[in-house]
Amino acid sequence: MRILTVGAGAVGGWFGARLARAGQDVTFLVRRERAAVLRERGLRVTGLGEDLALTPELVTADALSRPYDLVLLSVKSTALDRAAKDLAPAVGPGTAIVPLLNGMAHLEHLRDRFGGAPVLGGVAKVVTTLNEHGDIVRMAPPSTVITGELDGRTSARVDAVRALLSGAGIDSPEAAAVSAAAGHPVPDAELAFTARTVTTPGSPLxxxxxxxxxxxxxxxxxxxxxxxxxxxxxxxxxxxxxxxxxxxxxxxxxxxxxxx
Incomplete structure (x- = not known):
């Protein structure tokens, strides 16, 4: 499966790095400024005892010319319109788009632009940020992507995406529809860790x-x-x-x- 990760920031960079480290065919669609940083330093992940450095496959919007099987869309909502325009050449008849943005308003935007067929629901649970060098810092354990068809039906492509994520060490529990994914219960251990972290003085979370x-x-x-x-x-x-x-x-x- 050819994967395009739109954005190589704290969220897209994290999940893209996990997939690339697992040997998947991952390309990052990035702005020229971010591409320059990644070419100089590589894609680096630190925190919680991890120290990972990859040489990522990069592409900028002007060089994007063929469809991908899976698009992981991870940008700030303020950049959504431009990102949707940039990734358009990557969307073909068999492309699945998994958006990993805060909120839900982007779903209508993506359906309007690409039609309903390519767009899946997506929920990301990860606690990461970028440091002053542009490296990804992991601050808490969750590493989860929940995805499903927007109409609630089961599908082979969702099963394939979930298997791909799980094979890279990314939790991908079953949730048939985005409404189910958005309301997916938080495991007790994860909730307890988050509560402890956010109430600890000086917590970075x-x-x-x-x-x-x-x-x-x-x-x-x-x-x-x-x-x-x-x-x-x-x-x-x-x-x-x-x-x-x-x-x-x-x-x-x-x-x-x-x-x-």
Whole structure:
């Protein structure tokens, strides 16, 4: 199976590295700036006793010219539109797209662009970040991708993707539909570890949106919180605390992007 990982950051880089180390045919679609870093340093993973360095197969959008069997889409929602345009040449009649983004709003965007057939549901559970060198730092044990058909049916391609992931040491429990994947129960041990980590003084385990906020970067507020509020309104559910948090993040967003 020919695999294209769109993005080689904390999430896409992590899962792509696991697949490449397992001997799979993995190519990373990256921006020129990220390509320069990866060509100089390699794709490096550290943390929790691991020290992995790979020489990744890279491609930039201008050189992408043929379909892949599997596309792992892992970018910030703020880059989704551009990423979808860039990966278009990689999507053929038999391509499966597994999006590993926060929230769920991207599913409609991808279906509108590529049709319903290629797009699977995807949920990633991983706690990683990039350090100042652009290396991937793993901060907690989870390494899970849950995927399934959006209409809930079983399929041979989902079985094949799950087997591929499992063979690379990535947990891939069964979940027929994205709604099931999004609500997949968290194992007790994983939940307990997360609770201990986030309540320990000085813990590095923080949500990516929080890290973006304190670093003065744009956040995924509309893609995650805005979409969640819209879904709540459609169900007549009141979300006062979420509304307040979203308002604060929208103010931050406007400061970061005055033209928005």
């Amino acid at each position: 923080t949500p990516s949106m929080y890290r973006d906020l304190v670093a003065g970067r744009p956040t995924e507020v509309e893609h995650v919180f805005g979409d969640l509020i819209a879904r709540a309104r459609a169900l007549a559910v009141h979300t006062p605390l979420l509304d307040l948090a979203t308002l604060q993040l929208r103010v931050h967003q406007r400061r970061m992007s005055p033209e928005a």
